[in-house]
Amino acid sequence: MKEYQSLSHARWDCKCHVVFIPKRRKKMIFGKLRKHIGAVLHDLANQKESVIVEGHLMLDHIHMCISIPPKYSVSHVVGFIKGKSAIAIARQLGRRKNFTGENFWARGYFVSAVGLDEEMVKAYIRDQEKEDERYDQLKLDMQMPL
Numbered sequence: 001m002k003e004y005q006s007l008s009h010a011r012w013d014c015k016c017h018v019v020f021i022p023k024r025r026k027k028m029i030f031g032k033l034r035k036h037i038g039a040v041l042h043d044l045a046n047q048k049e050s051v052i053v054e055g056h057l058m059l060d061h062i063h064m065c066i067s068i069p070p071k072y073s074v075s076h077v078v079g080f081i082k083g084k085s086a087i088a089i090a091r092q093l094g095r096r097k098n099f100t101g102e103n104f105w106a107r108g109y110f111v112s113a114v115g116l117d118e119e120m121v122k123a124y125i126r127d128q129e130k131e132d133e134r135y136d137q138l139k140l141d142m143q144m145p146l
Helices: 034-047 074-092 115-143
Strands: 005-009 010-012 015-020 051-057 062-067 110-113
Touching: 010 115, 015 074, 034 051, 034 062, 034 074, 051 115, 062 115
Parallel strands: none
Antiparallel strands: 005 010, 015 062, 015 110, 051 062
16 A cells, blocks of 8 residues: 655655756766765755655766655755755865855756656666666677677
């Protein structure tokens, strides 16, 4: 049976698959930041009464399945998470000049409502890195002459 969450006058289950990238697909989110960025994102989501159900840091983007209460818009929560995490990242990188973090995340994001396919989306997020490696290997195999 599906478990719903409650607000004072609503029962809800609103989950979204969200993907966003750093500007110019910088790969620096995976050095020393990889250990800390997950905790930062979870904490920021909790501040907006949201929960990151599943998440994965790829080499150049972030996938997450996030549960957002209907009193907040998806754009509000994702904008908050991106903005505040950029500041935290700038501070962890030790950049004295750019504490605003304005040059870290790219402007847009991808979002898709999860609906009844929640388990499938969570598995996709979990296994995305393996699928990318498999796809890259297939491309290499096709390029090799016989």
